[in-house]
Amino acid sequence: MTPPIIQTSGLSKVYPGGRTALAAMDLAVHEGEIFGFLGPNGAGKTSTIKILTTLSRPSGGSASVAGFDVSRDSASVRRAIGYVAQEAGVDYFLTGRENLVLQGRLYHLDRRVILQRTDELLGLFDLTAAADQLVSSYSGGTKRKLDIATALLHRPRVLFLDEPTLGLDLQSRQALWAYIRRLNASHGMTIFLTTHYLEEADKLAHRVAIIDQGGIKAMDTPDRLKDGVGGDAIRLSFEAGAPGPPVWQALRSHPLVIEVIAEGESLHVVVKEGRDALPKLLPVLDAVGAGVRSITVSRPSLDDVFLKHTGKAFSVGETGSGGEGWWSKWQQKGASEPVQGGSATADSPATASSAAGGENGSGGWPQWNEKSADGGPRVGTEPSTPAQGASTKDTWPQGPWKGTT
Amino acid sequence: MVDAAADTWFLFLKYARITLRMPMWTVFGLVQPLIWLVIFGQLFSHFAKMAGFPAESYLAFLTPGIVVMTVLFGSSWSGVNLLREITYGTVEKMMVTAVHRPAIVLSRVLHNGVLVVLQVAIVLAVAAAMGARIHPSPGGMVLLLGVVFAMGLGFASLSNAIALKLRREEPLVVAGNMMTLPLMFFTSAFIPKLFMPAWIAALASVNPVHYGVEASRTLLAGQRWDGDFWLAMGVVLAFSAAALGWSMWLFMRERT
Numbered sequence: 001m002t003p004p005i006i007q008t009s010g011l012s013k014v015y016p017g018g019r020t021a022l023a024a025m026d027l028a029v030h031e032g033e034i035f036g037f038l039g040p041n042g043a044g045k046t047s048t049i050k051i052l053t054t055l056s057r058p059s060g061g062s063a064s065v066a067g068f069d070v071s072r073d074s075a076s077v078r079r080a081i082g083y084v085a086q087e088a089g090v091d092y093f094l095t096g097r098e099n100l101v102l103q104g105r106l107y108h109l110d111r112r113v114i115l116q117r118t119d120e121l122l123g124l125f126d127l128t129a130a131a132d133q134l135v136s137s138y139s140g141g142t143k144r145k146l147d148i149a150t151a152l153l154h155r156p157r158v159l160f161l162d163e164p165t166l167g168l169d170l171q172s173r174q175a176l177w178a179y180i181r182r183l184n185a186s187h188g189m190t191i192f193l194t195t196h197y198l199e200e201a202d203k204l205a206h207r208v209a210i211i212d213q214g215g216i217k218a219m220d221t222p223d224r225l226k227d228g229v230g231g232d233a234i235r236l237s238f239e240a241g242a243p244g245p246p247v248w249q250a251l252r253s254h255p256l257v258i259e260v261i262a263e264g265e266s267l268h269v270v271v272k273e274g275r276d277a278l279p280k281l282l283p284v285l286d287a288v289g290a291g292v293r294s295i296t297v298s299r300p301s302l303d304d305v306f307l308k309h310t311g312k313a314f315s316v317g318e319t320g321s322g323g324e325g326w327w328s329k330w331q332q333k334g335a336s337e338p339v340q341g342g343s344a345t346a347d348s349p350a351t352a353s354s355a356a357g358g359e360n361g362s363g364g365w366p367q368w369n370e371k372s373a374d375g376g377p378r379v380g381t382e383p384s385t386p387a388q389g390a391s392t393k394d395t396w397p398q399g400p401w402k403g404t405t
Numbered sequence: 406m407v408d409a410a411a412d413t414w415f416l417f418l419k420y421a422r423i424t425l426r427m428p429m430w431t432v433f434g435l436v437q438p439l440i441w442l443v444i445f446g447q448l449f450s451h452f453a454k455m456a457g458f459p460a461e462s463y464l465a466f467l468t469p470g471i472v473v474m475t476v477l478f479g480s481s482w483s484g485v486n487l488l489r490e491i492t493y494g495t496v497e498k499m500m501v502t503a504v505h506r507p508a509i510v511l512s513r514v515l516h517n518g519v520l521v522v523l524q525v526a527i528v529l530a531v532a533a534a535m536g537a538r539i540h541p542s543p544g545g546m547v548l549l550l551g552v553v554f555a556m557g558l559g560f561a562s563l564s565n566a567i568a569l570k571l572r573r574e575e576p577l578v579v580a581g582n583m584m585t586l587p588l589m590f591f592t593s594a595f596i597p598k599l600f601m602p603a604w605i606a607a608l609a610s611v612n613p614v615h616y617g618v619e620a621s622r623t624l625l626a627g628q629r630w631d632g633d634f635w636l637a638m639g640v641v642l643a644f645s646a647a648a649l650g651w652s653m654w655l656f657m658r659e660r661t
Contacts, residue, residue, distance in 0.1 A: 075503070078503055
């Protein structure tokens with residue numbers, strides 16, 4: 001196995017004045033991953049990213065990016081990385097095109113190469129129309145796109161994104177996600193992003209590290225992190241309204257089922273692993289003639305993972321989109337919000353099982369599911385395999401990026 | 406080395422482009438010096454009749470002072486712009502690229518040097534239009550613009566260095582305003598050193614701005630380049646070099 005493209009060992013950062021931002025952090029990010037660095041404000045995310053991008057020196061320990069030590073060989077690190085900070089660092093009084101060309105100059109690229117890549121990136125980000133306008137006239141989303149485009153001009157191996165969607169509206173945010181996926185899938189680019197949006201880490205990252213008070217509390221795929229919390233809920237509704245006793249009986253007696261709870265005319269079936277259990281439960285339901293109308297699989301959220309590993313809730317005030325754990329809603333209201341459309345709700349058992357078993361899919365990314373973006377329960381259908389294992393064909397959704405400014 | 410020069414050049418072009426795009430800022434910078442030139446030039450015009458006054462008219466005497474004042478006012482914004490670039494993340498974005506970091510500071514102060522040369526050219530044209538008899542030799546004119554350039558570079562460096570120390574825009578603007586006028590008063594910009602109270606004359610002799618005024622006056626009046634002139638030139642160049650060194654050193658230390 002190739003060595004990690006980002007590696008830190010015992011990394012620490014103490015600021016003058018004594019505030020410890022990082023305490024002995026060990027981290028390994030592999031080439032081709034989208035790696036999400038999730039934590040509340042002040043957890044040490046930006047301190048880490050500043051050390052990895054050579055903007056700040058570690059107080060102790062070591063870090064390497066693309067095989068170069070960030071302290072001893074910072075010049076080589078800089079050539080291998082692109083960095084998009086929280087503040088869009090593009091120059092307001094230049095046009096988009098001028099910003100891109102200048103960036104190329106600062107990497108000492110050949111003029112022809114710069115002009116060619118500038119056109120390429122402008123097209124890729126749908127910035128061609130705005131290319132010759134001053135950045136000061138750009139919207140927040142457009143500015144961010146330009147910022148990312150400039151960070152790509154020298155074709156970095158690793159792209160660092162510090163809170164890339166901070167302050168963007170939902171539409172721009174989703175468009176940006178689609179683009180990040182696309183970069184990762186088509187160029188195999190390693191993407192390291194910090195975020196304090198649970199949803200963002202969940203949907204975008206192949207692996208997530210949960211950071212709090214300068215240390216990593218948990219690190220794994222979002223799915224495995226959530227698996228570690230407890231069980232999934234399968235929500236069933238039926239053609240004939242409320243299910244009869246045979247259905248209850250069949251589910252209750254099944255070895256994979258932990259619990260069955262009624263919610264109006266629907267049923268919540270708690271299982272350890274929704275994706276595994278669903279294909280096995282469907283024949284059982286068919287056998288008793290249940291007449292299933294729709295199936296939804298809900299999973300615990302990263303919020304619950306955070307709670308488990310840090311002993312505190314991810315600050316509600318700052319997530320805005322993190323939402324509560326599905327079971328707390330479920331306990332209060334006896335219901336989770338219905339998920340409609342997309343691949344979440346299936347009309348027939350056959351499509352339901354293929355949607356729920358998305359991990360063995362072709363590597364194509366599913367279309368956006370608007371509903372799961374609102375902090376409600378979501379369906380664990382996004383594949384969690386890094387780009388290396390995924391198809392490198394153009395399988396990302398084209399839609400969301402287009403026309404969003 | 407070639408890359409470092411190229412970096413400086415391309416960043417310089419960026420600032421030049423921004424300046425050309427917003428010429429009003431360059432004009433605004435001229436308002437105050439020109440007010441001083443017009444008002445003071447009139448107000449003290451009879452001054453020249455005093456015995457021992459070292460110029461044929463007060464306006465001619467004042468012009469080199471206003472030249473230096475233009476440099477000071479023009480340069481004090483450089484640090485403010487640096488803070489703005491830091492706040493907007495532009496500096497950080499540059500620091501992550503392959504750019505040679507000294508180029509980031511050097512390009513800014515070089516740009517300011519050129520900017521104040523342009524402003525001074527306008528001031529001289531206005532002074533000449535007002536009837537100030539300035540008659541530098543061609544070589545003297547070139548040298549004058551050279552001194553102006555060096556001072557523009559030096560004071561922009563000073564402004565950048567103070568910006569890096571203060572870290573905030575408001576106190577920097579206040580500091581710029583607070584310093585500019587006293588620095589001007591403790592020079593021979595408005596009255597000859599001969600007429601000064603002893604303590605002000607003493608302060609003037611340790612004020613680099615005073616030497617800038619003296620050197621400019623010698624050149625504008627077409628006087629002989631004597632020992633005092635070369636001393637003044639030396640002080641100006643040494644000051645500018647020191648200020649440049651200080652700002653670069655502070656900037657290179659930035660990575661904490």
